[in-house]
Amino acid sequence: MISQPASSHQVWQFLKNVNVHKCKRFRLPKGRKMTFAVSFLFGGISTEYDSSISSLTHIISSYLTLSRAERPFSVKHMYHLSRVDGLVRTIPFHNAFTIAELQAHVSDIIILPGRSLPITFNTIESHNEYIVNLLHGQFGEDGGVQTLAALSGLKGTFGDPDVASLTMNKFAMSSFVSSLLPSDVMKVPKTRLVRPQGVDDAIRFAKSVDGSVVVKPNSLGASLFATRFHDPVASEIDIRNLLREIFKYDNTALLQEFIPGDEYSCGCLISSSDVVLLPVAKIETAQNFFGHEEKHSSGLVIERILDYENDQLLGRLTSITRRIASSIDLYNMARFDFRISNDREIWFLECNYIPGLMKNSIFPKMLRHHGMTVIELISWIASHSRQYERKKHFIEYEISE
Numbered sequence: 001m002i003s004q005p006a007s008s009h010q011v012w013q014f015l016k017n018v019n020v021h022k023c024k025r026f027r028l029p030k031g032r033k034m035t036f037a038v039s040f041l042f043g044g045i046s047t048e049y050d051s052s053i054s055s056l057t058h059i060i061s062s063y064l065t066l067s068r069a070e071r072p073f074s075v076k077h078m079y080h081l082s083r084v085d086g087l088v089r090t091i092p093f094h095n096a097f098t099i100a101e102l103q104a105h106v107s108d109i110i111i112l113p114g115r116s117l118p119i120t121f122n123t124i125e126s127h128n129e130y131i132v133n134l135l136h137g138q139f140g141e142d143g144g145v146q147t148l149a150a151l152s153g154l155k156g157t158f159g160d161p162d163v164a165s166l167t168m169n170k171f172a173m174s175s176f177v178s179s180l181l182p183s184d185v186m187k188v189p190k191t192r193l194v195r196p197q198g199v200d201d202a203i204r205f206a207k208s209v210d211g212s213v214v215v216k217p218n219s220l221g222a223s224l225f226a227t228r229f230h231d232p233v234a235s236e237i238d239i240r241n242l243l244r245e246i247f248k249y250d251n252t253a254l255l256q257e258f259i260p261g262d263e264y265s266c267g268c269l270i271s272s273s274d275v276v277l278l279p280v281a282k283i284e285t286a287q288n289f290f291g292h293e294e295k296h297s298s299g300l301v302i303e304r305i306l307d308y309e310n311d312q313l314l315g316r317l318t319s320i321t322r323r324i325a326s327s328i329d330l331y332n333m334a335r336f337d338f339r340i341s342n343d344r345e346i347w348f349l350e351c352n353y354i355p356g357l358m359k360n361s362i363f364p365k366m367l368r369h370h371g372m373t374v375i376e377l378i379s380w381i382a383s384h385s386r387q388y389e390r391k392k393h394f395i396e397y398e399i400s401e
């Protein structure tokens with residue numbers, strides 16, 4: 001999958017020839033009948049459980065505000081994967097369904113019998129249901145549930161398990177994008193992948209960096225533990241302690257040079273034939289660091305949605321996004337995080353395989369400026385994106401004795 005870096009000239013020719021989509025308002029055809037049904041898989045066993053609940057709550061409350069004639073699809077079931085016992089409970093949707101009922105299920109006020117995920121998947125497959133996967137983080141976004149869905153032959157938004165695990169692994173994904181684009185087009189921060197046995201080497205690296213460093217888990221989400229150390233030499237003990245804490249939840253951590261400058265996020269929708277770019281978000285925080293606290297407390301971040309069409313720098317950023325998104329087998333949607341340094345260099349941070357769909361998340365804001373609601377997004381995905389098809393695994397050949 002990893003290709004050799006093309007020359008800058010070739011890459012810029014490619015980027016210049018890319019058609020940038022205009023942000024025209026998305027509209028479902030008027031009077032369209034509810035022709036298909038959708039079910040949701042949410043909750044999960046990762047630290048991003050709460051985000052998954054909030055994503056579903058936002059979707060269902062948006063759905064409930066629509067009259068029945070306006071609803072582009074019907075909701076069949078909501079499958080809640082419990083973080084307490086790892087079992088799935090099926091919440092049926094009905095005409096009088098309310099958010100209070102959803103909350104009662106999630107907070108175990110209503111307790112239904114649970115089933116294991118493989119058994120649930122077999123039942124879903126036998127009913128030919130279309131599943132929107134809202135499991136964020138570990139197991140939900142890292143190829144875990146995608147593999148199980150592929151083995152069960154499930155239809156839905158799971159996508160390719162290998163691509164999910166590539167994008168969730170920040171180190172692997174950064175290595176991939178740096179092999180795709182030359183460094184005068186896009187850079188990745190100098191990074192050490194740290195294992196528990198490599199902490200001393202990581203500390204030496206941190207001390208050699210000119211300026212601040214960032215320590216973060218390689219594959220947890222929600223910016224948990226992501227920390228900037230202004231003075232790596234004076235912070236050695238704190239860095240060691242943080243790494244020890246990260247290793248309780250993740251096998252590897254990243255130690256990275258801090259990139260000063262501005263932060264941007266680029267969202268896209270991926271259809272069977274094209275990548276549709278959404279308006280770009282500029283993320284502004286007091287400390288210039290979009291960490292866990294900034295993400296999860298209100299009022300600590302301003303997300304400005306920008307029109308990239310008449311801005312050369314943002315045009316470069318969106319072209320890079322398109323180039324990365326079209327170079328791996330992404331399905332449905334994705335969101336890419338970048339920094340742009342004061343000398344206008346673009347730095348890749350990460351790819352989010354299942355962007356948060358909470359009311360105040362960045363992705364729904366991008367969608368709104370594109371003229372699309374989360375309900376229209378689901379409808380678009382179900383009708384425009386490709387369905388992942390597992391290749392045959394067995395090729396018959398003879399082994400000579």
Ligand SMILES: Nc1ncnc2c1ncn2[C@@H]1O[C@H](COP(=O)(O)OP(=O)(O)O)[C@@H](O)[C@H]1O
Binds near residue numbers: 189260288290291339
């Ligand atoms: N190398 C870096 N330089 C500057 N800021 C960084 C760097 N790495 C992470 N950050 C900050 O930490 C935030 C979270 O890091 P990111 O790599 O996007 O992971 P996640 O969002 O999964 O926690 C970023 O949005 C950014 O503000």
Ligand SMILES: [Mg+2]
Binds near residue numbers: 337349350
């Ligand atoms: Mg991020």
